[in-house]
Amino acid sequence: MDGVLIPPLNFSMAAPGIYRSGYPNSMNHAFMKKLQLKTILYLCPEDYSEANTAWCRAHNVQIVQCGILPNKEPFQFIPEDVVADALRVLLDCRNHPILMHCNSGKHRSGVVIGTLRKMQGWSLTSIFDEYRRFAGSKVRILDQQFIELFRIESVTYDKEYAPRWLR
C-alpha cells in the first residue's frame, strides 16, 4: 500500500514532546518523519543500526545513547545512574520532540517511562498499569521493583529547560 504509515512497534506518545517505541527499522522512517523529531534516545548498549544512523543524519536528528542492559535474574540489574542519565535527556525541552526506544519497547523503555511517571507523582498502581500495557505477557517483576525503589532525588536536570508539565 503506497503511502501507508507504519509506526515502530509499541509506539506511543508518553507526554508532550516525548514518544516511546520499539526499535525502528526503515519501514518506519516515513512515519518518523511526520514526528519532526529533534532527538532519538537509544537505550541499548549495542551500536546503532546503520539504516537509522543514516536516516538521522539526513533528517538532522541527533542520536543520544544511554546503553542499558535489561534486568535479568539473578544477577543482571538495570543501573540506576544510566536511567537517571536517560531521564536528564528526556527532560530537556531542547531535545524535543524526542523518540526514546529500546528493542521491543517493553522493558527498558517501560522502566524509564515508569521512573518518569514517578517524577510526575503518579501512583504506583497507575505506573504499573501503564508498564503492563506495553509489556503484555512479558511483564518483569524486577522492572517493577526497579521503578518502585528508584530514588527520584538521584535525577539532576536543568529546571530552566524542563517541560512545563513537570514543573
Place this chain on the structure above:
Amino acid sequence: MDGVLIPPLNFSMAAPGIYRSGYPNSMNHAFMKKLQLKTILYLCPEDYSEANTAWCRAHNVQIVQCGILPNKEPFQFIPEDVVADALRVLLDCRNHPILMHCNSGKHRSGVVIGTLRKMQGWSLTSIFDEYRRFAGSKVRILDQQFIELFRIESVTYDKEYAPRWLR
C-alpha cells in the same frame, strides 16, 4: 498518600493535544487539573456524572457529548455518523487539550482512536495493535471491523483548525 496523582483508567496521550481514558472519577481530578484541559469529549449516551460536571464547571472545561452505544453482537452497531461527529470535535485545535473518554477506555475510545489513526494513514496492523493494547483480553472483532470498514471520507472537519500533525 498525599499529593499522589491518579490518572483515569487506561489513560494515555493519543497525539499532541489529545488524551484518551476510561471514565474519570473524583480521585482523578487532581491529575486532570495538570492537563489544563479545555474540553472533555464524553462518548456515552448516559447523563454525565455530577462530580465531573461540577469539576468541569469549576475549571472552565467544556463538556461535549457524542453518545455512542458500543458494538454488541448480533444487532447493536456503533453508528458511523456519531463517530464522525466525535472526530470532528477531536480534530478542532480550538478544543485542545481535550480528554476523550468512554467507560472503560477500551472499546468506544479504541474505535474513535482507531478511525483517527486511519485518517493519519496508519497501517491496519498498527491500528489494531494499539487497539489491543488498551482492550487487552476484551478485544472485540466488531470494533476492529468497524475501524476497517470506516470511510474516512465521511468525516468533514474544518481544515483551518485541524492539528498540524494531520495536515
